Amino acid sequence: MHQTQNSHDSSLPWWRREARFLDRPLTPLSRFFLLLVALCFVVSAFLPLWRITLIAPQYQEGLRVNIYSYKLEGGGLDGQDLFEINNLNHYIGMRPLVQSDFVEMKWMPFALGLFAMIALRAAVHGRMSHVIDLFALFTYFGLFSVGLFYYRLYTYGHELDPTAPITMEPFTPMLVGKNQIANFTQYSFPLIGGVLMMTIPVLIVAAFWFSRKRHVDSL
């Protein structure tokens, strides 16, 4: 443990000495990264996060659904692609994708705003503990969201109406990547908002990294 070399802390118990690390102030560069994190949260609340594209011989131009933190948006004129996807899905008994079914679209923008404020707090107060808080909360939030996303995909693909015209083996559409489902090739990839979301943990880690030695120099 490198902290043992700090002789004036040596009177404290080891667990108190370890905790001092959390009080460590942040460098300006780390604060800048945290500001960027806050910005990412705010901006991505307005931008499309993810896109699912379906391409078939009859749909070479593709059918698209863009996913925002607060809405589902079909591609094509007036969001026609979502209507078309639901129309096709009824043949296999899949529930229609309706925005009102996605309760998370009601709280997601709020959560992103909250995260932006936590990131701002970390940038202003500038303590390592805030970075750790942010990282922990975001990890929880991220894992929860990925899990929810997967759960949604799973249930839509598994809770098929048994009286539908076409009986199909239950399936889980691809979370990320490319997949073949009957005559359709499904692509599922992040859009700008999703990319920003992936950038956030990198920025947090960077904020951590560039303040890791500060304690030694200042105290």
Added chain:
Amino acid sequence: MKMKTSYCASLTLLASLLTGTAFFAGCSDSGSSATQASSQNKGSAAERTYVAPGEKDEYYLFYSGGHSGQVFVAGLPSMRHLITIPVFAPSPGTGYGFDDESREMLGDFTWGDVHHPGLSKTDGMYDGRWLFVNDNANNRVARIDLRDFKTKQILGPIPNSSGNHGSSFVTENSEYLLVGTRFSVPLPMGRFAPVEDYADEFNGMVSGLKVDPESGDLSVGWQIITPPFNWDLGSTGKGPSSGWAFWTSYNTEMAHTKLEANASQRDRDYAAFVNWRAAEAAVKDGKADMLDGVPVIDPAKVPGVLYYVPIGKSPHGIDVDPSGRWIAASGKLQPTTTVFDFEKVQAAIDNKEFQAEFRGVPVLNYDVIVEGEVPVGLGPLHTQYDGKGNAYTSLYIESAVAKWKLPPWTDAEKANLEFTVLDKIGVHYNIGHLVIGGSDTRAPYGDWLVAMNKLSKGRHLSVGPSQPESSQLIDITGRKMEMVYESFTDPEPHFAQILKADMIQPIEVYPKAESNNPNAVWSLSDATYTREPGKVTAKVAAVRSQFGPDKITAEVGDTVVLHITNVEQTTDIIHGFAISGYDLNVIIDPGETKSVTFKADKVGVFPFYCTNFCSALHQEMQGYLEVKPASVTTASVD
């Protein structure tokens, strides 16, 4: 091929999302992007006309369908037939003439005789808004909207106009659409006079239909009453001839029997040169009389509106060149095309150089306005222009197209106009009209010529006595014309128009947002049907692969009104609604609502089904019309 999915292993916020797994597609064709067939790099005839699968043509060709009453649409240079636009005749394939709206447009007529399509123009160039066509048989014109390729208006029968042949030629800013009476009758129509009194009691009429600049709606603007000549073909001016309209006539003899001989006695018949701006002003100034509800100008009382120009012999086509200065008119019975100089015409009018007067209308002095009689060949009919100083005249009797040089001519050429005839190509057989894209505009396309021939005998697999018509594609980019392709159509294209494909962007679905039909329903759950005594009204939703409702109950004698909405917004997902045994087939395009009214006059159960293949479960898209016997209460009321 699986793509790596691990690259986003970092903690990531994923908005919850899911995919729809689309399983069944409808019946739309693959819409692969296309490149245009090259006609520039001259290869073999096959290379120049070949449009590979998935690629698209460079031009639209709008053929008149003649007495089929329809308009045929093909692509150029492939000559592939794309679709038939129904205009004057019902068409079960598109449901035209079955729903209330189109049935009302057709009126009591079941056919028409489409001769001359005319594209709308702005500033002397095609603007891609509308295609107008005439009905020679029942004195009508129709407007097709090029936004959706649908007939939007049929005007007529046009008052005081019997046999609308000299139509539908469009003025340079689509101000007017020409109408000319091929057949003279006693006016107002419906009046009887013996045919023997033809010269005195019968009249012809040349007219301008006003085109609403916004909606394209047609209405009679002005008519000019004439002697009972048979007005034949027309064309409109531009440049120096801006504001003028021209029609040829045959039967200046005013014969009423055995016209073949009796209408061919005079060496020259009269063309009508109409100053339509003067006609427009005359109507505005109250100088026209109302006849059968429309303003009719007597040209003897309103000088300056109409002049006669002698043209030999039994002329047919009259065509203004792209500059607007040269007017070529061809006499069927003389082997020349007469070229007039409109600048000389204007001077002759200004200087009152008249050779005669006919019923109060001056006849311009032929000798001072004619530029020359070009010896094009036997049976010249129509002339088109390539915009490079050349004219192309169809030769019916000779079965050929002659290419000749427009004025100004050199002295040597003037001395012997045979020198102006540059080339000739045989066609198969007996050509009527010919068309070069944009010939009636200021800037023709000048690359392709389509010859529309009257006889196709021996050119195709035998199909029995009813013969198709032949259309031949001629490359006119070189010094010599070159025949490169031929195709066949149903009877019978007369004239055609060619439009560059990129001039228009037709819609392929009717946007739901634009629908203002109060009877439209956009989901199965909104579909309804209600019955009141004597009447059943259903608002039907059609969506892959169901009708809602799929049972409609009526009592015999009920009037049934169906409002059917195709709720789809996907290209080519077209639904049909046909009732077995009720002679009814409505076709509804994506986003369209159509209404149909009929009498439930037969007791029984009548299946209805989707006629236009829509989806994998198209066969299952069906339902029943129950027609019950009259109930006791209804019977007692009777």
